[in-house]
Amino acid sequence: NAGVTQTPKFRVLKTGQSMTLLCAQDMNHEYMYWYRQDPGMGLRLIHYSVGEGTTAKGEVPDGYNVSRLKKQNFLLGLESAAPSQTSVYFCASSGFPGQGNEKLFFGSGTQLSVL
Amino acid sequence: AQSVTQLGSHVSVSEGALVLLRCNYSSSVPPYLFWYVQYPNQGLQLLLKYTSAATLVKGINGFEAEFKKSETSFHLTKPSAHMSDAAEYFCAVSDRWSGNTPLVFGKGTRLSVIA
Numbered sequence: 001n002a003g004v005t006q007t008p009k010f011r012v013l014k015t016g017q018s019m020t021l022l023c024a025q026d027m028n029h030e031y032m033y034w035y036r037q038d039p040g041m042g043l044r045l046i047h048y049s050v051g052e053g054t055t056a057k058g059e060v061p062d063g064y065n066v067s068r069l070k071k072q073n074f075l076l077g078l079e080s081a082a083p084s085q086t087s088v089y090f091c092a093s094s095g096f097p098g099q100g101n102e103k104l105f106f107g108s109g110t111q112l113s114v115l
Numbered sequence: 116a117q118s119v120t121q122l123g124s125h126v127s128v129s130e131g132a133l134v135l136l137r138c139n140y141s142s143s144v145p146p147y148l149f150w151y152v153q154y155p156n157q158g159l160q161l162l163l164k165y166t167s168a169a170t171l172v173k174g175i176n177g178f179e180a181e182f183k184k185s186e187t188s189f190h191l192t193k194p195s196a197h198m199s200d201a202a203e204y205f206c207a208v209s210d211r212w213s214g215n216t217p218l219v220f221g222k223g224t225r226l227s228v229i230a
Binding site: 004031033035040041042043044045048058090092102103104106107108109 | 124147149151156157158159160161164205209217218219220221222223
């Protein structure tokens, strides 16, 4: 059982370049999330999705776009990368929250450096 | 908005000593509360969660946490630290009354265990 799979694991970009991070889950979860992790800042929510075809902004959405065309996939895009987007990005999925089922399953992360 | 505050960004204990990681939440009504652990170069894993049943919650690896409404706290404890407990620990909160509110994480506490 793969759980949550993120690709790529590492990436180095130059300022202004674009890229897409892919997240795939095989647990039939409705909810999917993208977080970024920075030293001393904990995890901050970028965008999330409550189902196929839906997306919503989190705490730090600027500079990112997302799409959820298929239930199992959640893509995070950077249209014009900036050094401030250097971070570790985590994807997660869960069942319906608010019903005691909020356990998040995390991927192993993507280390992104923007030069 | 829901939030959690973790007191101490870094805690260091000796092997065999008590582990105490502090978390306070801000909410006018009791929320759902969680502790997650992140081992080096990995995603987060759920340690335990409070969803309104028993106020003393037992989790994996010998950890437990007690929900105290009067103190708005959900501190994580373990009687005897082991070297393998060295990791970063995150407290998180969810609004139990809203089905669409993602988890909000604290900034994390790094636990070091000294031999």
